[in-house]
Each structure stands twice: as structure tokens, then as C-alpha cells.
Amino acid sequence: MRKYLRLPSDYKFAAGYDDSDACAVILAYLIRENLIDTEADAA
Structure with missing residues (x-):
């Protein structure tokens, strides 16, 4: 998910919130x- 959202590897979602789950659902x-385009972003 971090790769597709272009988040840094050390990015931390706020504890107690469902934002990472929501992002994963939207991404899926x-x-x-x-x-x-998942192929172009895979590089």
C-alpha cells in the first residue's frame, strides 16, 4: 500500500484509526x- 500511495517506508498511520484499512480497501x-496501472508503478 505504501508503494502505491507513495508513502515513505517509515510512514506510520495514526493509532486507533481505520485509515490504513480504508486505504487498503480503496486500493484493492x-x-x-x-x-x-499496477505494472508501471511496480518499478
Whole structure:
């Protein structure tokens, strides 16, 4: 998730919030619907 969101490797989501879960769900949806290019971002 950090790679696709271009977050630094040491980025920490706030404790007690569901923001990382929400980002993962959105990212999974975008990948499933082919709305983002996962091949170009893999580099």
C-alpha cells in the first residue's frame, strides 16, 4: 500500500484509526477495476 500511495517506508498511520484499512480497501477496488496501472508503478 505504501508503494502505491507513495508513502515513505517509515510512514506510520495514526493509532486507533481505520485509515490504513480504508486505504487498503480503496486500493484493492482500484486494482480490481483496473483503474490504476499496477505494472508501471511496480518499478
